[in-house]
Amino acid sequence: MKIMINGINAGLRFSSAHIIPAHASCGFIHGHSYFVDVEIEGNRSGDYDFVVDFKDVKNAVRSICKKLDHRVLIPINNKNMKFKGINHFEELDSDEKEESEDYPDEDLNKSADSEEYKDSDKSEDSDESMDSDKSSDSDELSVLDFCNKDYVEFIIKNKEYKFPMEDCVLLPLKHSSAEELSQYFANIIFEDLKEKGYEIDSVSVCVNEGIGQGAFCRKE
């Protein structure tokens, strides 16, 4: 059986700025008022024979929306973005490099979550272990690589950007596109509901960049 939640009616939304580096029109910083539709398929279970309690789904989605809302979305593994002091084409800061190498590999994915670096959000740690579906590609950056920085500084081709860290959310993604965001949401929600003991088969998420335009990802 399947349950569905319509994001625009249920208030599952966030507003964020982003850039699609090197894209002809989306390569300029701009924003969207996103909303998030969710479908959950699975067996009915528990005291109430629910597929899943709507409240649990909405809480999981809202937690992610809250994290992204009113922030600049930074996909730290975008090949067109070079981050100062991390993988900038100029000299690497040796101290920072050593710091980033102190973290054991097994912690990188687990902690791929910018919540750890925002004091105001430290109470929300429920999605830390579900944030990333990264491969083991050693070239990929971890959010931990940015942990001591007050600013996010990067270049895209000949353009330089500098944002206060608190204005940003660092995402362990290659893009901040609706496609990647839908996958990001689906992975986290799927793990969240599994942890709560639901017998779900799939979580499908559509991240809409406004009405009539969105990307759909199904996580099984």
Ligand SMILES: [Zn+2]
């Ligand atoms: Zn856009």
